[in-house]
Amino acid sequence: MLKSYLKTALRFLLKNKTFSFINIFGLATGTLCCLYILLYVQNQYSYDKQHKDVKSVYRLTTDLVLTGDKHHGAASSPPIAPAMKSNFPEVAAYTRAVKTDMLGAKQHLLRYKEQSFYETGAFYVDSTFFDVLSYNFVEGHVQHALDEPYDIVLVKSTAEKLFGRDAAVGKIININDAYGKHDFKVTGVIDQSLGRSHLEGNMFISMKSGAVGASIANDDEWAGNNFLFSYIKLRPGADAAALEKKLPAFLNKYAGSKMKQLGMQKELHLQPVSAIHTTAGYDVEPSKTADPSFLLILVLIAVMIQVIACINFMNLSTARASKRAKEVGVRKVIGAGKFDLIKQFLGESFLLAFIGVIIALPLLWVALPYLNGITHTDIRLSFFADYRLWLMLASLVAVTGLVAGSYPAFYLSAFEAIKVIKGNFSSKVSAAGIRRSLVVFQFVLSIVLITGIIIIYSQLNYIKSKDLGFDKDQKLVFNFYTNDAQTQMPVLANDLKQLSGVKAVSSADNYLSQFVMHDHGVYPEGGNMATAIDAQNIACDQFFMKTNGIKLISGRDFMPGDSGKVLINQTLAKRLNLNEQNAAGKRLYTQYGNTPASYVTVAGVMKDFNYNSLHSDVRPFMLVYDKNPGNFSCMVVSTSSKDYKMLLSQMGAIWKKDLPAVPFTYSFLDSEVQKQYETEIVLSQIINSFTLVAIFISCLGLFGLAAFSAEQRSKEIGIRKVLGSSVSGIVQLLSRDFLLLVIVSFIIATPIAWYGMSKWLQAFAYRIPLSWWMFALAGVIAMFIALFTVSFQAIKAALMNPVKSLKTE
Structure with a gap:
């Protein structure tokens, strides 16, 4: 029986080549996109699943409310995790980590014999x-790997760059960075073979090493200094929720008086380590996370594309039912039951879905580099060794086959044998209403995706063109990673200023568009820390305002020799109840611990500017004058040259003279600003690419339906031509029904797209308003696509010789 069904299915596919091609190629294309998106999402959710007893491992997170400003941080204060181990028997172990770039060391010069590079x-x-956290050791042993000061564990790729294929453990390497030069002993080499982690470093250094270790070991600040990523491991049977309920009293015991003094509210929470990579919204993370709403959008796109491919199958199968009506009738006469026929047609659907997957796999192999480029990730073919992939493929075949084949199977199996054999078929089999509904559903999905493209592009274009309050164009950024390089910054700055293409040069401890790590509470005379306003700040020289094109509202800019001077933005002035025009000369106080209050003097007020992304409003901010170049780690150069090749060549020569041991590397400030919107840019590229695929698959189905419609109405067209109808009139006749379906689709899709894109835009503090033309343009594009697809078949039918269609009448 199975052999008979298979033979019948293959004969039908070979006999109806156009129908077969549209179905198989549509399913293959949809499956390729769907499979890649599912692999991408599965990859994002696979982080941190490898740790031993992973369900017992949690990260401490911190919610802060400081003078009305809310902070949702992934880090916590240094003494908290050790105290939890001492205070709660539920805690079996703890560990802490801090990324060195959060402490001012962004890159490190590694050296072993003659081999050296920045890492x-x-x-x-x-x-x-x-x-606490599990990594695979390819060299060395996990026990006691970081017990001693200046022990270091390297990732395999870093070890290979230093030592080649030689053993790494036991070797001494030198690291030169912002903390100076130190020798480290390699005690282990790890790789990612167990799985990827949100703590993806190239080297892990013992916390006991040097000044950093001593500072953290002696840090007893419970309220502030939230810069360490702290992890705890619970004992078997311990209840994380019950432990979390004990944390408010625990925190109040050690930090209650200090939080009251600072006017701070602080809460600790336990976050499952396996959920870190797919949780968004924390102020600081050790690596880029995946927004779960972004992943949900991707899954919805995958479902949309696969559903569109399934709709093609259903539409074309029911449309061509007349080709199989007599087969069904004969099978019923010779004893086939309804269930037998359902099995046959579902089997054919599963066969097509299986063929689609078989074709999709090599296509995915070829398209993988391009798709990885779109998503900015690295999905590897090693995934194919994962049993979960094969479960995914089997699920795709099963779901696609069932969804695509269920309606045609039940529809075809319901034919009445006697009526079909007698030829009384047309009145029963058209199912035009169902087909129209499916076409409408297809184009609703397509129009929603097209609208998404238009609105996302408009928002990104708005971000690019919006006045941020500073000048990001024609700015070069240089970073300095070692003490030796930092001491040469003044010499380099003076030499660069001599170039004709250089307008201004400024040094600072950060540059605009980067997360501002430094903040502290400030208050005017008559206030105290309980009423202080938390202000982020950047330490800089006197050229920062000029170089970055920041506007001054009142007061003056920094001057050489300034000491204890700050420039504040409008938001901070307003929060401090200072008059913008009269703020210059006012003192701002701060106090930490039991030390006496210190103060700085306001030199001037800056116009508000978006020093961070447009996802959030401008926060209280100030520039702090610092005359010590040793505290700076970056330099911004404002240029006016149109010949960057020449200018960079000149800069490279000066760099080589002033910093001969440091590689000449740079970036453009406008590119750094754009990196803040990487998620949105990736989403835009994904929607652009996969919407084209969805439209292509929809057009395949529409093309097939138009061909079927023209075939069914061939005699009508012949008669109309004989009676004098023009080609344009016939094209209009055949196209009208499909265009009406697109109009209905547009009416349904518009409120859906409006709701979805409104929710997406809420992630931006600065966003475009939704306008009618965005939705109208999506409708016009869909209309044009449908008209172009249908008109090809309509024109072909209208130009056909009527004698051929009428000769049998």
Whole structure:
């Protein structure tokens, strides 16, 4: 029986090549996109699943409310995790980590014999790090790997750059960075073979090393200094929710008086380590996370594309039912039951879905580099060794086959044998209403995706063109990673200023568009820390305002020799109840711990500018004058040259003279600003690409239906031509029904798209208003696509010789 069904299905597919091609190619294309998106999402959710007893491992997170400003942080204060181990028997172990770029060391110059290079991604970690979090050791042993000061564990790729294929453990390497030069002993080499982690460093350094370790070990600040990523591991049977309920009293015991003094509210929470990578919204993370709403959008797009492909199958199968009506009738006469026929047609649907997957796999192989480029990730073919992939493929075949084949199977199996054999078929089999509904559903999905493209593009274009309050164009950014390089910054700045293409040069401890790590509460005379306003700040020289094109509202800019001077933005002036025009000369106080209050003097008020992304409003901010170049780690150069090749060549020569041991590297400030919107840019690229695929698959189905419609009405067209109808009139006749369906689709899709894009835009503090033309343009594009697809078949039918269609009448 199975052999007979298979033979019948293959004969039908070969006999109806156009129908077969549209169905198989549509399913293959949809399956390729759907499979890649599912692999991408599965990859994002696979982070941190490898840790031993992972369900017992949690990260401490911190919610702060400081003078009305809310902070949702992934880090916590240094003494909290050790105290939890001492206070709560539920806690079996703890560990802490801090990324060195959060402490001012963004890159590190590694040297072993004659081999040297800069490396990023370094963490200072407790000796218990590898006891709590699981990494695969390819060299060395997990026990006691970081027990001693200046022990270091390297990632395999970093070790290979230093030592090649030689053993790494036991070797001494030198690291030169913002903390100076130190020798480190390699005690282990790890790789990612167990799985990826949100703590993806290239090297893990013992927390006991040098000044950093001493500072953290002696840090007893419970309220502030929330810069360490702290992890705890619970004992078997311990209840994380019950432990979390004990944390308010625990925190109040050690930090209650200090929080009251600072006017701070602080809460601790336990976050499952396996959920870190797919949780968004924390102020600081050790690595880029995946927004779950973004992943949900991707899954919805995958479902949309696969559903569109399934709709093609259903539409074309029911449309061509007349080709199989007599087969059904004969099978019923010779004893086939309804269930037998349902099995046959569902089997054909599963066969097509299976063929689609078989074709999709090599296509995915070829398209993988392009798709990885769109998503900015690295999905590898090693995934194909994962049993979960094969479960995914089997699920795709099963779901696609069932969804695509269920309606045609039940529809075809319901034919009445006697009527079909007698030829009384047309009145029963048209199912035109169902087909129209499916076409409408297809185009609703397509129009929603097209609208998404238009609105996302408009928002990104708005971001690019919006006046941020500073000048991001024609700015070069240089970073300095070692003490040796930092001491040469004044010399380099003076030499660069001599170039004709350089307008201004400024040095600071950060540059605009980067997360501002430094903040502290300030208050005017008559206030106290309980009423202080938390202000983020950047330490800089006197050229910062000029170089970055920041406007001054009142007061004056920094001058050489200034000491204890700050420039505040309008938001901070307003929050401090200072008059913008009269704020210059006012003192702002701050106090930490039991030390006496210190103060700075306001030199001037800056116009508000978006120093961070447009996702959030401008916060209280100030520039702090610092005359010590050793505190700076970056330089911004404002240029006026149109010949960047020449200018960069000149800068490179000066760099080589002033910093001969440091590689000449740079970036453009406008590119750095754009990186803040990487998620939105990736989403835009994904929607652009996969919407084209969805439209293509929809057009395939529409093309097939138009061909079927023209075939069914061939005699009508012949008669109309004989009676004098023009080609344009016939094209209009055949196209009208489909265009009406697109109009209905547009009416349904518009409120859906409006709701979805309104929710998406809420992630931006600065956003475009939704306008009628965005939705109208999506409708016009859909109309044009449908008209173009249908008109091809309509024109072909209208130009056909009527004699051929009428000769049998």
